[in-house]
Amino acid sequence: MCTMCGCGTGHVHMNGKILHDHNHDSAIDAHVHVPGMNESRRVKIEQAILAKNDRYAQENRHFLAGHGIFMLNLVSSPGSGKTTLLVETIKVLQDTLPIAVIEGDQQTDHDAMRIRATGVPALQINTGKGCHLDAHMVGHAMEQLDLRDNSLLFVENVGNLVCPAGFDLGEAHKVVILSVTEGEDKPLKYPDMFHAADVMLLNKCDLLPYLSFDVEQVIEYAHRVNPALQVMNISATEGSGLQQWVDWIKSGHRRMTRQVVTAEKTTL
């Protein structure tokens, strides 16, 4: 049962269980006419469509900051190598940091099983028809994962370069993964995602010798959309470039935990 919301969308499953039922308490029967109320009038509301998501995201961010948890939201088109990258990253980091993973897919728990095989806890969210994770689902997933203080939390979003861009989950950074088999113009075709991300990982670089992919060009396009975007060339399967990525994670994680220490000191 949900304690935070009166929430919407159909059937979302977490580790196979329905997140919660769709109930339309707030829906009013369209045929009831309240006397004296059926004159046409205008109501100003001025509400941003994503305001609700943004509020949940702020709650998540607040929780994460309080516990020194560094959360990264991995986004990409399907098959660019998110799960492979996570598995390899976990292997490098799991002896030094507590790690947990939230997996978002429309169907199946294959990716969560791949993560659990490393020994790290993973929670699978199946969004059904939903094409992205939202901050509310992720908040519930965080509760269920029983996260450790000062840990590292990865979210693998649903493979989709469009919708996840608009949904803040409360993460420290969005990381967009683009594989070299996808074409150089992806950043221009899906600018919102490259605009929203702080890091771009160019994956499957081991395949470059077999392709005519232009690395300079893709980086130039990505920087048109987002001049501050940090780019790292990697191969999740061969391990090249992973050290730079891992170092980037470690320094972000250190900053996060230091914040908590400072906050504790100031409350003394």
Add this chain to the structure above:
Amino acid sequence: MALAENMLQIIEEEAAEQSFTQVSTVWMEVGRLSCVEKEALQFCFSAVTDGTIAQQAKLEIIDIEGWGRCMQCHCEMVLNTLYDACPSCGNYAIKVIAGDEMRIKELEVE
């Protein structure tokens, strides 16, 4: 789809607060730099509102022009995409100052 569902939720909450039982028009501002596809939104909106207080509602989309400010020369310009270059200095570092909104402005209700 999620956007349309969020819209319906906002409308239903408003209905409970302001006690109306029918919505005939929804005015919504959509910036040109937001990720909203207008036709797709019209379609999703009519799909999710079916059988609700907004099932008869007409969705009026108000188009908002994109505007940006160059981080280098500080001039302001109309932005058509997130990767336009500054027309006066050629720089790509441009901050979006308008055109990324998705908001419900007003409802006509009874």
